[in-house]
Amino acid sequence: MLILLAFILIFHITSAALxxxxxxxxxxxxxxxxxxxIWDRCFNVTNCTALNDSFPDYSSIQAIQATMVLSTILCCVAFFVFILQLFRLKQGERFVLTSLLQFLSCLCVMIAASIYTDRREEIHKGNNLGLFKVEYGEYGYSYILAWVAFAFTFLSGIMYLILRKRK
Structure with a gap:
């Protein structure tokens, strides 16, 4: 049981890091x-511009920012709730609250990545600064990590739902 608990803790910390x-x-x-x-654009690493209301489709950017920050907060809160429940729950009870928080974190990261996927062309089109064209490129590793974090938080939520406190 101790090995399973250590695996779940490492899995949760990995999800939060992602x-x-x-x-x-x-x-x-x-x-x-x-x-x-979701915060700024950098051209040649030296010329960075913060995304603000002058950029096209800024409301989508704000939604992505909010849901990613919320998913990170929920994942961290779920970790602390798990630690508290580990010592407070009676033997045989499930970690339902921790699981619920992980599922909410999973939902938030899915919403953020889905909005970015759907609105990417509108977000990058019509750059009024004239610094660069964004038609050419590809999804970066942070975007891919967001989808991996979605899968990890979902699996973590399932593990917490199934996990019972045993001796």
């Missing part, structure tokens, strides 16, 4: 000398 990296790092869309994420 969410932090996907939320913070500048690699949601990568092109020639261009790195863009």
């Amino acid at each position: 969410l932090f990296i996907a939320t913070i790092d500048s690699a949601w869309w990568v092109g020639d000398g261009l790195y863009t994420d």
Whole structure:
């Protein structure tokens, strides 16, 4: 049982780390000398512009930012709730609250990545600064990590739902 508990803790910490990296790092869309994420756009690594209301489809960007931050917060809260439930629950009870928080985190990251997938062309089109064209490029590793974090938080939520506190 101790090995299973250690595996679940490592899995949860990995999920949180993936969410932090996907939320913070500048690699949601990568092109020639261009790195863009949900916070700013960088051209040639030195010329960075924060995304603000002057960019097209800024409301979608705000929704992505909010849901990614919320998913990271929910994942961290779920970890602390799990630690508390580990010592407070009676033997044989399930970690339902922790599971619920992980599923909510999973839902938030899925919403953020889905909005970005759907609205990517509108977000990058019509760059009014004239610094770079974003038609050419590909999804970066932060975007991929967001989808991996979605799978990890979903599996973690299932594990917490099934897990019972045993001796």
